[in-house]
Amino acid sequence: MLRESLQDMGGMMKRRAILIASMLAGSAWAFGSLAAPPEGRGNGNGSKGNSGKGNAGGNNKSERGRRRDGDVHADLLYAGITAVLARRYAIDLGLGGYSALPPGIRRNLARGKPLPPGIAKKMAPASLLGRLPRYPGYEWRIAGSDLILISLATALVADILYDVFD
Structure with missing residues (x-):
């Protein structure tokens, strides 16, 4: 028993x-x-940051308005294109040879922050703008060798594509 x-x-x-x-x-x-996958890994909810395959045409409506879940700056868009693809566009157009920002200033360049004072900001050339994704209320700028997406309403950095113009 x-x-x-x-x-x-x-x-x-x-x-x-x-x-x-x-x-x-x-x-x-x-x-x-x-x-959510780690930054730059996987495609999470379908958004694309600085890695992954970008949108070659740049004007695909499915790329517009993509945001990552859990993002502190959810009101800001991501570039929708990779730094590698943007670099390829820059090379094709003969754009390059820009010097990088000084390390102290480059550290202050971050998503969700305003552009650091003293950065020489240039508008991206029209030939390059024709290939980059367009977002209403945002504009592309060049700072050093980096391509930056800026929110016009808040003047905050929405996304940074590093070393595009090396």
């Missing part, structure tokens, strides 16, 4: 352990699928 009771308890404990393990695995799967 005691032996049968112990076997029943052992079987019950195994079932309980299997149930708990399956619940943990299911919750890890469910919550893992909701988590």
Whole structure:
């Protein structure tokens, strides 16, 4: 009798352990699928930052308004193009040889912050603008060797494509 009771308890404990393990695995799967990928990895909800494949045409409506979930600056757009593709456009158009910003100023250049004072900001050439995605209320600027997307309403940096004009 005691032996049968112990076997029943052992079987019950195994079932309980299997149930708990399956619940943990299911919750890890469910919550893992909701988590955003690390910056520049994967495509999360379909947005594209500085890595991944950009939109070659630049005017695809599906690229407009893409934002990443959990972003502190959710009101700002991402560029919708990669730095590699923008660099290819710049090389094709003969744009390059720009010197990089000094390290101290470049560290202050960040998404969601205003442009640091003292940066020589240039408008992107029209030939390049024709290839870049267009967003109402945003404009492309060049600072050093970087291409920057600026929100006109807030004058904040929306996205930075580093070393496009090396």
